[in-house]
Amino acid sequence: xxxxxxxxxxxxxxxxxxxxxxxxxxxxxxxxxxxxxxxxxxxxxxxxxxxxxxxxxxxxxxxxxxxxxxxxxxxxxxxxxxxxxxxxxxxxxxxxxxxxxxxxxxxxxxxxxxxxxxxxxxxxxxxxxxxxxxxxxxxxxxxxxxxxxxxxxxxxxxxxxxxxxxxxxxxxxxxxxxxxxxxxxxxxxxxxxxxxxxxxxxxxxxxxxxxxxxxxxxxxxxxxxxxx
Ligand code: CTP
Ligand code: CA
Numbered sequence: 001x002x003x004x005x006x007x008x009x010x011x012x013x014x015x016x017x018x019x020x021x022x023x024x025x026x027x028x029x030x031x032x033x034x035x036x037x038x039x040x041x042x043x044x045x046x047x048x049x050x051x052x053x054x055x056x057x058x059x060x061x062x063x064x065x066x067x068x069x070x071x072x073x074x075x076x077x078x079x080x081x082x083x084x085x086x087x088x089x090x091x092x093x094x095x096x097x098x099x100x101x102x103x104x105x106x107x108x109x110x111x112x113x114x115x116x117x118x119x120x121x122x123x124x125x126x127x128x129x130x131x132x133x134x135x136x137x138x139x140x141x142x143x144x145x146x147x148x149x150x151x152x153x154x155x156x157x158x159x160x161x162x163x164x165x166x167x168x169x170x171x172x173x174x175x176x177x178x179x180x181x182x183x184x185x186x187x188x189x190x191x192x193x194x195x196x197x198x199x200x201x202x203x204x205x206x207x208x209x210x211x212x213x214x215x216x217x218x219x220x221x222x223x224x225x226x227x228x
Contacts, residue, residue, distance in 0.1 A: 008052030009221035014091045015053045016145070017045045017070075018098035018132065020062030022078045026124065027109040036099035038062030040151070040191070043213035044095055045070045051217055056088040060098060078104060078129035085132055093220060094145040096133040096171075099153075104129050137170035146227055147220060149173045155180040158194060159201060166196050173197050175216070 019041025021034045038059060045057045045067035055070040058081055066072060073088065075081045078100045085094070103126035113122055137148045150171040154161045155178070162176035174196045193204040193212055204215065 008050075009225070010048060010217075011052035013053045013093060013224060015045075015048045015055045015093040015095065016058065016085055016088045016091045017041055017048070017055060017067075017095045018058045018081060018085060018100075019045070020060035020065055021099045022060045022081055022101045022129075023076045024078065024101045024104040024129075025108040026105050027111065027113045029112050032101060032103075032105065033061075034099050034101065036060070036062060038064035040209045040212065041095075041097035042067045043210045044097060044216060047210075047213040047217035048093070048220070051221055053093070056091070058084045058088065058098075077101075078132070082130050082132045082135065085136065089136075089139075089145070090143065091145045092224065093147045093149070094136050095149045095151075095216075096136075097151050098132075100132060101129055103127065131169070133171060134169045147172055147223060149175070149216075149220075152176040153179040162194060162196055162201075166198065175212070 020038040021036040023031045023033045025031050041057070041059065042064045045055045046069065049055045049067065049069035055067070056073060057067050057070040058073045058075060059065045060075060060081065065074070073084050075084050081098060081100065106125045106127045133150045136145065148171040150165070150169050152162055152165050152174055154176055158176055158178050162174055166174040176194045176196065177191050190206055190208055191212060192206045195202040195204055204212065
């Protein structure tokens with residue numbers, strides 16, 4: 001892990017990055033989750049660390065979960081991720097790349113569910129998980145990180161969904177990408193980002209997740225410089 005000599009643009013700044021899926025238990029051996037690889041989160045965490053930031057990386061159980069030069073905080077459920085993010089505050093920057101499960105099983109069983117003789121499957125009921133990004137975005141000034149950034153994977157009308165999401169979440173920036181099957185980006189290394197900052201939408205075009213991370217980190221550095 002190479003650190004450039006001399007002062008770095010994010011020296012002295014702290015960042016929280018959430019990444020990966022969350023895992024919501026059904027019983028002690030079963031869970032509900034998703035296929036988030038953690039690639040984008042790792043790339044962003046490393047891009048911030050390389051610029052001098054102290055990065056707290058809060059990650060669900062992902063294939064890619066070990067960014068170099070970062071403090072790694074492993075979690076499983078959305079509730080654990082929320083608690084870990086709150087414990088990691090205060091921060092200058094908070095970036096939410098995690099694919100948080102929107103719902104959890106209302107009452108996970110204490111013992112492994114068994115098939116019954118009739119073959120009737122169990123009925124699961126769900127409750128909503130907290131929206132971690134919206135929670136941090138709506139913290140009172142002073143507790144809220146100066147820059148709160150969300151991600152959104154969308155299908156259909158990308159720009160409309162993304163603008164609504166930015167407003168609803170209350171974050172400063174939102175990076176949206178098109179994950180409809182015909183875009184061919186889901187789960188891969190390449191992605192196509194539309195960057196929203198409340199006023200403008202910028203098309204970043206097709207690029208790798210590492211390139212997205214570099215571009216975002218540069219923009220964060222420029223922005224924080226302007227804020228101070
Ligand atoms: N997010 C979060 N906590 C949640 C859900 C989402 O922090 N419980 C964050 C994600 O990490 C991401 C952003 O919110 O940065 C958008 O996530 P997304 O799933 O696209 O948004 P939702 O509000 O859950 O809407 P949707 O119905 O489209 O899933
Ligand atoms: Ca969601």
